[in-house]
Amino acid sequence: MAATGTVDAVPAQRGACAGPGRVRDLRGAGARGARRLGFAQGDIVVVSGLPGGGKSTLIKRAAGEGGAIDSQDTRERWERRMPGGLPYGVYRPLVRAAHYWGLWRTLRSGASVVVHDCGTQAWVRGLLAAAARRRGRALHLLLLDSSPEEALSGQAARGRRVTAYAFARHRGAVTRLLREAEAGRPPAGCASVTLLDRPSAAAVARITFHS
Template sequence: MNRTTACATTTGLPLPGQPAGQALGASAPFPPAVVRDLRERSGRSPHQLSFGSHDLVVVTGLPGSGKSTLMRRAVRGARIDSQDTRDRFDARLARHLPYAVYRPLVRLAHYAGLHRALRSGAGIVVHDCGTQGWVRGWLAREARRRGGTLHLLLLDVTPGEAREGQRARGRGVSRYAFARHRAVTSRLLRTVEKGRLPEGCGSAVVLDRQAAEVLKRIDFTR
């Protein structure tokens, strides 16, 4: 597995499909279809990830791993997060109905919003729950169509850290759902660690909790 050579003074890291030098203090540009492992860097990991203007970025990991937190804090540009959609529905319906009743409406609204955002042609960061493989395939096709690249940001946290993250946000998933997410995420992580990327992905970046906290900016070059 290719490991990044970024050091503590590195402020940015360019991803495949964009010229070198477009991120401040960037290392050399990545070759196509590579994996960068930013885990266990003791805080010496990039503060910024930059992507091409037509690229798509999928953020995936266990429920409670910090996907939404990272996106809200770091993304500069369009982001599509199913959690934002759920929050809007919760504000209107949670006092009257259990979530299971209106979950299909949340998903429909989320994918409709994603479809609209993709039509703009701009770079987008997308929250991926990990269990809907067809979504990643859809995004890979869309990235190719627009002349961009699909990138994967994988948050690798322990089940205990993920459960704690769920408790901190006051919202958890069932044991069955968590086990399903854990199995899917573990398979994806093992595949990526072997240097094999999901079909259609041009690169993958693996982050642990500390690397995610160090990362302050995810943006798209123009």
């Protein structure tokens, strides 16, 4: 597998930089060869983007099972347990509680972790940043820049659409994150941001943590 090295060694291609390694724009890099994104042992990586934009696909492929916390996995486990036809809204609070309980246990362990985040949950990034600071490590953001059409197609492919209101809310939040990153300003608490479009995300073969 061809590796580009750690995230700090990947050259910025379009976005501005707000200091060494803080914003890296890989959009437009395409899928030419496999890419590995490396972070320090104990760091936390949060993957954000539109619903249906490819976050879970990236996490499952690149992070593996051991170091990943994906709310989609939690939802699917609960769906298998629930009676057929029971609306998700009925047991959604239980799914969220189970997801954050699993995340809390992983963060307490001090292990490196890749976390799924829908992009609208600034308070989640705040908690993750605080957890990273407590362990003396850093929080990094991987931000997927998918078009609304790509995201809606992804929702249709998995057979699960979000409401128009929720999608608009996610879209506004992700757009703000993209604008800030393109201006060289990572979100509060994030040591770095890596911007990915669909082709460049497909080229990420592994997310690794090294000592």
